[in-house]
Amino acid sequence: MTWKSLSLGLAAGAMVLAALPELSAAQEKVQFIPSLVYRTGPYGPNGEPFANGVADYYNLVNERDGGINGVRIMFEECDTQYNNDKGVECYERLKNKGPTGAAIFSPLSTGITYALIERALADKIPIFSMGYGRTDAAYGRVFPHVFTVPASYWSQATSIIQYIGAQEGGMDKLKGKKIALVYHDSAYGKEPITTLQKLKDMFGYELSLFAVAHPGLEQKATWLEIGRRLRPNWVVMWGWGVMNSTAIKEAAAVGYPMERFIGNWWSGSENDVKPAGDAAIGYKSANFHGAGADWPVHRDIFTYLYDKGKGAGQRDRVGEVLYNRGIANAVIVTEAIRTAQAMYGARPLTGWEVRDGFEKLDLTAERLKELGLEGFMQPIKVTCEDHEGGGPVYIQQWDGKKWQRISDWIPPMRDVVWPMMVESATAYAKEKGIALRDCPQG
Amino acid sequence: METLEHILLQPFRSIAETPMFFLEVLIGGLMSGVMYALVALGFVLIFKASGVFNFAQGAMVLFAALFFVGFLELGWPVWLAVAGSVVVMVALAFAIERVVLRPLVNQPPIILFMATIGITFFLDGFGQTIWGSDVRRLDVGIPTTPLIVGDLYINQFDLFAAVICGLLVTVLALFFQFTPTGRALRAVADDHQAAMSVGIPLNVIWTIVWSVAGLVGLVAGVMWGSKLGVQFNLSLIALKALPVLILGGFTSVPGAIVGGLLVGAGEKVAEVFWGPLVGGAVEDWFAYVLALLFLLVRPQGLFGERIIERV
Structure with missing residues (x-):
């Protein structure tokens, strides 16, 4: 045997070995779910706990239940660094993986979501942008493949204004009050502006806008203006990453009361x-799921993963807000796949089959209890037309050690935002020449 | 006409109507400028001594802060954490001189610049590999509550940073002017070959200057880390130092301070009084526009050495 044939033989052997996991994946009945995350880059500190929550829940379903109805979850992370170019690159790399291709993409970035919406439709893969992304994509007649449950930015803005109204003694008391919006100067940060302006016209408050450039390391001028000259009754923030903690510190430095900062x-x-540090005590924020590690699902995560050294992150960080958001994301995805399996059978499904399941998703209170998530989040019902579900949020407050829930669930003003979503999505459809699909009534 | 009035007159009217507020913005801006100058100093030191634009200065700030806060989290007392971080930064300077700079002696400046980009990626990744990418709180006891003088609000943290920066500049100025090493550094800065011909060892000088830049990075890292938390974003504050350097000059320590003050005050005043006219968020690009205008008029910066090349 010559060196040439030996090395050719070795190379062929190596290729076969490298292809083995793919072959076994196809034979083993696995559902491939890509995971676009960012554990590195400027927003890495926030991306990491979310990614850990997602990874832990998928691993829990595999370890505890043997997968979704016996179909094991195979997931692969791709680090986007919260960068649109990298997000598209990750999408292209992962969309055809697994026996049936990608089940669904959760881009974890409003910018990446915008970049993927048309591509994913062409590839027949659904997009799940939970609590971010393009708000009007909730209108299923125009965007059949995009899901924004449990709530969108526009809905959230209405809930926050309702909370402020309640604190002032009624929505009629908002008249003449000053509300400032401090926002990340990006597609994400600008999302609530239209809604807040609409509500301003309805309730008569004054709205001032303060854009903060990425990444938001320096905000002194903004906060001097807010704290020393404008002195608004309330400040609402649409921030991300280091911008948030910097804003809280600068707000404290100009003496702005944290209790009025949401x-x-x-x-x-x-x-x-x-x-x-202590400057943040009293600061408030909206949330759509529980904080803390007190739910039965967390108990299972400790038992099946962390006690066996299989946890994705640090044990003491299980239950943080962004970790729990990762769990919420993974729960909704797995339940959508489970719904689709009820329609097509317990086998690996294509992206479009998963989409069909997502559109029939009915995550009831009873089901949430079975999943060990009673009270963790509100029930979700998706329809052909409504891919948002109009979920409520609550307000939490930082006490220096942990987040405390300080309000009931606040439903959004659907009568205000839903027509806005329909109008905006319809305009998009007209611009792109998209025919509105029919949805069964009722 | 109306637009011109908005841009040219309205902001000045606003300043005249609220002079105390203008003063607060100006003072706040000057204090921010001091923080920028802290970062810019590290660039100046290395450029002065070796003609290398050290792209890795921001990464060095993050690297130093990560080790400092990491040592504190291990339960070390502050003095030991400072000492440990100093040792790390000096060791880093040795390693950079030995592994990166020495093999590249006599290469064009652009090659050395590219090498510092490589160092940036290495330090960003290596620091976070050791200490993780979580946001770490750093509290070295600097008060953050506002100081009220008359009707003026002054940020105590910024005041403290200004004092630290002042001390650092004084120490550096004394070091450069009155120590044999400082004189050797200046000699190398003036002319490498002439300095070597009188027996000044270039390698030692480079190690010293990278060590000093590392220490300045440590101070900047601790100050910025106390302000923002120690996290990846600390390396991005280098972007804030670039316009400072263009304004002040790449080779002048006082230039870094004056440039920092100009950028800090300018961007804050522009953000508050002119920002609303264009939708806000002007402070990030304002400094670069200012630097661009300066490049047209005085490319060497306020205090930089005028480059005359005879061909």
């Missing part, structure tokens, strides 16, 4: 308040 659900994690 962040959205991406401005209310431990990472946002801990670097600010």
